[in-house]
Amino acid sequence: MIKGLVVEDDAQLIRALRINLEARKFGVETTSEGNTALRLAATRKPDVILLDLGLPDMDGIDVIKEVRKSSGVPILVLSARHTSEEKIRALDAGADDYVTKPFSLDELLARLRAAVRRQEVPAPSDEVAVIETDDFAVDLIAKKVRRGDRTVRLTPTEWHILEILITNPGRLITQSKLLLDVWGPTYSEHTNYLRVYMAQLRRKLEADPSHPRYLITEPGMGYRFEG
Structure with a gap:
């Protein structure tokens, strides 16, 4: 059973999420406070977290960072904050997805399933199990x-x-x-997501993130890895 932690201070939304997730065989724990969420994330080890940013005791961005x-548990943000700046802040802090309120439950569930799948994607069965560069190694x-x-x-993403x-x-x-x-398919225009995540990967892997050696941008087209 997939274990979900819902961190939300809207009682009606919590009830709706619990009913819909439990109907799809998710285990569900809920809290309305960020500090309790951090304790549950550490002790219960959920498979996915649904997180509101507007919590009564702390900002959701700080919850993500902690x-x-x-x-690396998948974190889906649920928020009424709809500006691009807020989305970028959440993604940059480590969120895997951002869903703006009000939202369709069907859309949320689809994104939730996608986040869980990303964590469970099996490793390629190629002969090369470890890829090494001068700066890092990937198993x-x-x-x-x-x-x-x-x-x-x-993070999974x-x-x-x-x-x-x-x-x-x-x-x-x-x-x-x-x-x-x-x-x-619903994210075909969200190129800002890629910019955020590539910047995060470069900060973690490149010796000089501003002049990447391995994770290369081809402007207006895409990205490639140079070993």
């Missing part, structure tokens, strides 16, 4: 990245993007293909 210090079986003697923590690029060395992967493969 969770990301120790976990495709264990889904781990190392820089020197430390493990680099990636960051891992999915890196996996697509690194298993196609030298090949241009178009923006539209990445958006389709990672987020699905």
Whole structure:
């Protein structure tokens, strides 16, 4: 059973989410407070978190940042904040998706399933299990990245993007293909998502993120990995 943690202070929305998720065989825990959410995320180890940004005790962005210090669990933001700046802040903090209120439950459930699938995507069965560069190594079986003697923590979405690029060395992967493969057909215009996630990957993997050696942008077209 997939375990979901709903962090939301709207009692009616919590009830609707619980009914719909439990009907689809999700286990559901709920809280209206960020501090409680952090405790539950650490102790109950949910498979996915649905998070409102407007919580009574702390900002949801801070919840994302705290969770990301120790976990790569998929986080879907549910928020009435609809500006591009707010979406970028949430994604940059480590959220995997951003759903603006009011939303269709069918759309939310589709995005939820996609987030869970991204975490569960099996590793490629190619002969090469570990891809090494001068700066980092990627273990495709264990889904781990190392820089020197430390493990680099990636979110499920960051891992999915890196996996697509690194298993196609030298090949241009178009923006539209990445958006389709990672987020699905409803995200074909969300190129800002890619900019945010590529910037995060470069900060984590490149020696000089402003002059990337491995994760290359082809302006207006897409991205490629150079080993």
